[in-house]
Amino acid sequence: MEQANSFLILFLAPIKEFLGDDDVSEILINGPNQVYVEKKGKLEKTSAVFPSEPALRAAASNIAKSVGRMLNDDNPRLDARLPDGSRVHAVIPPLARCGTVIAIRKFKKDTLSIEKMLSYGSVSEDGVLLIKALVALHKNVIVSGGTSSGKTSVLNALSSFISNNERVLVIEDASELQLQQEHAVCFETRKADKNGNGEVTIRDLIHSSLRLRPDRLVIGEIRGGEALDLLQALNTGHAGSMSTIHANTPLDCLFRLETCALLSGVEIPLMALRSQVASAIDAVVHTARLSDGSRKIIGISEVLPLKDGEYRTRDLIGWQTESIDADGKIHGQFVLKNRPTFEEQASILKIALPAYP
Ligand SMILES: Nc1ncnc2c1ncn2[C@@H]1O[C@H](COP(=O)(O)OP(=O)(O)O)[C@@H](O)[C@H]1O
Ligand SMILES: [Mg+2]
Known part of the structure; x- marks a missing residue:
């Protein structure tokens, strides 16, 4: 689990900061050049970018692999979870027009009492x-x-x-x-x-x-x-x-x-x-x-x-x-x-x- 975690984190480096930020509830990646986060109920655009579409695609593929699934032409949509329990949905091109799209709903460690x-x-x-x-x-x-x-x-x-x-x-x-x-x-x-x-x-x-x-x-x-x-x-x-x-x-x-x-x-x-x-x-x-x-x-x-x-x-x-x-x-x-x-x-x-x- 730990190992899978650090491996994935490598691919997710551009959004690592948000994964670790408890104030961020969702991370929305619309292709390599656009990353939004939801903080305290408000969506905001961040300056984070992925190096390229292949790099973003590799991140998505590795999330898929980590849960024993494939993300490819035959399976262009993915439901998965990160090792910390966060929920991931990904869709790849050509279904997604702007490049690989990923939405991560962070797992709340402390649910709202x-x-x-x-x-x-x-x-x-x-x-x-x-x-x-x-x-x-x-x-x-x-x-x-x-x-x-x-x-x-x-x-x-x-x-x-x-x-x-x-x-x-x-x-x-x-x-x-x-x-x-x-x-x-x-x-x-x-x-x-x-x-x-x-x-x-x-x-x-x-x-x-x-x-x-x-x-x-x-x-x-x-x-x-x-x-x-x-x-x-x-x-x-x-x-x-x-x-x-x-x-x-x-x-x-x-x-x-x-x-x-x-x-x-x-x-x-x-x-x-x-x-x-x-x-x-x-x-x-x-x-x-x-x-x-x-x-x-x-x-x-x-x-x-x-x-x-x-x-x-x-x-x-x-x-x-x-x-x-x-x-x-x-x-x-x-x-x-x-x-x-x-x-x-x-x-x-x-x-x-x-x-x-
Ligand atoms: N009363 C609340 N005040 C502030 N944030 C909340 C409240 N209820 C839910 N949230 C946050 O809103 C997001 C969506 O909540 P969730 O319960 O998953 O909604 P739903 O099940 O309707 O999709 C979560 O990030 C959650 O922590
Ligand atoms: Mg719900």
Whole structure:
């Protein structure tokens, strides 16, 4: 590992500084002459350059080799990880028009704790109480939001409230989550090899995990047919499971789950599917990256039973923008909305909830 590391670093010398900089969250290489980094949520162009396109291509090929893959005309796209866990995606010419393109999403050594999110103003104390209650009450929660809105970070924070004596099965495409629980068992999918063999999908791993006696399932992200497997797992037990999905609103999250479940290829009437979604999912925690670059939990909503075949959600808390500075900074506050339907359940178990007016 160490050796592979120093070998790779040789090829990645032009961006070594950014790989070592904990403030840099992403490194984006668009051909040899253009390197951008994301620092504290803001993209900036750097003066770093690679000596030539072949040198950059060699770096990408070596990343591929280090994970036993090839990057060539037959396999012009690469998903890989650096030895430190950072995620890499690369595309080579002629698909990439400006030369080899590489995006590196740095592996966060210290994932965002809920305390940090509080201090950044990403969530309010009331929001934290609601999140804690959802986990303690074993509600099934989906974290929704746009690309890079902070879904995975929120899922990680949610998982930190799972008690230590529960057996948690974690399934991801590329390991990002860092569960602190003693009894967390983590799995990662595998892509097919160059002959198209050996693929192991999220669906496969959900099937396995159900035979491994989970108390809760934590699935990194739902993107396709595995939605159906998750819904079925949730409707047959495993309360307190959680995942993320790309969606624009809490309601959209439910429709996305539905659409993903249809991708499973299993024939199921839409209404049956819809009622599975509504009964499996108890709450949606919605994240967003606002126009000033700040990331927030902009809403927490409960999912109510279907009415006349339509989804219904009940907003418990939401972000309200009040003003925007000349320099674009957004000001506002988190506002309590409807009382949770699980108020009584929480009070019996002495679980604190926000003081609703
Ligand atoms: N509340 C937050 N405040 C500041 N940065 C955040 C926050 N949440 C996430 N980030 C950062 O934003 C980037 C994307 O977060 P991530 O959770 O991976 O988003 P997603 O899963 O939606 O793509 C990461 O670098 C992460 O550290
Ligand atoms: Mg994510």
